[in-house]
Amino acid sequence: MGGQWRVVAAGPWDDPGWQHALEDAGCEVVLGRSFERFPGQAYTEGELIDLFKDADAVLVSTREQVTRRVLEACPHLKIVAKATIGVERIDLDAARDSGILVVNSPAPQNYLGVAEATIGLILTLTKRMIGNQRRLREGQWKHPDSLGRMLMGQTIGIVGLGRVGSNVARRLTAWDVRLLAADPYIEPAAAHAVGAELVPVDDLLRESDVVTLHVVLTQETRHLIDETRLRAMKPTACLVNTSRGGVIDTAALVRAIQEDWIAAAALDVFEEEPLPLESPLRRLDPDRVILTPHCIGNNRDSQRTGTRMAVDNILRALRGDLPQYIKNPGAIPRWRERFPGRER
Incomplete structure (x- = not known):
């Protein structure tokens, strides 16, 4: 027609x-x-x-x-x-x-859906839900490795305080956590309004127990999280990425998990999508690395x-x-x- x-x-x-x-x-x-x-x-x-x-x-x-x-x-x-x-x-x-x-099309249902899902991933990692489910299905019961962590009292670092990041912050304020934010395009007062303290990204990475990424992919943010910054994180820290895959250097992240620079990661986005079958990410310990196909907030x-x-x-x-x-x-x-x- x-x-x-x-x-x-x-x-x-x-x-x-x-x-x-x-x-x-x-x-x-x-x-x-x-x-x-x-x-x-x-x-x-x-x-x-x-x-x-x-x-x-x-x-x-x-x-x-x-x-x-x-x-x-x-x-x-x-x-x-x-x-x-x-x-x-x-x-x-x-x-x-x-x-x-x-x-x-920044529909509220889109960015709020991603914010909700981000918190779900944080909880799944810190409560060790994947490993506990696996052990139960294998016929096991409680195990020393089944112990998770409280969010209360933890430091959560939010990189990028736009629509998604700010809504993650708002929702976490009720959890009695310390919120840090890194974003060169906002003022400290804007971070304070959502319950976060604005700090440089490298300080955030060193101090946070959980780091969650919410930035657009630009030349400035490509491989923002590289080997140097992964090594600077706590060995007990978790990393969550629901923004864009290119923000993390994938090869460095694989090493970070294999060599225990950090404890765990949850990724909904990847440098190459769909994620290739031969990607080394697929071979990482599933108890420590959650992978979802760019759908977590859908x-x-x-x-x-x-x-x-x-x-x-x-x-x-x-x-x-x-x-x-x-x-x-x-x-x-x-x-x-x-x-x-x-x-x-």
């Missing part, structure tokens, strides 16, 4: 409501293949160019690598929308240069709300209005040049 605008979704979503909303607004909707169902079938750069080249708007998932070459091959493209939060796989500089807006409400936010932003941009949650505001002047004559 033809339409006034061509909107390409790189992978279908289960809820058809978003597609109907676009079609009702006069859009032709083109669906790509679903990486949720077929995670090994990633698009090549050439395939994305073929899929996106005639699009006025695209809706991408967490899997597509939207490069400069892809964006420059799309002369009509006004907006790249994401139904979740992270946009690190989209070349924001190239989008700015081409006058293409990039938006995300819930039906977050998927529906995030997709609805993305669709609303697509329609705003197609009609000539600035969308919300623009991640590359430097693109706005060029975007206005490319699509003149609109009221904004």
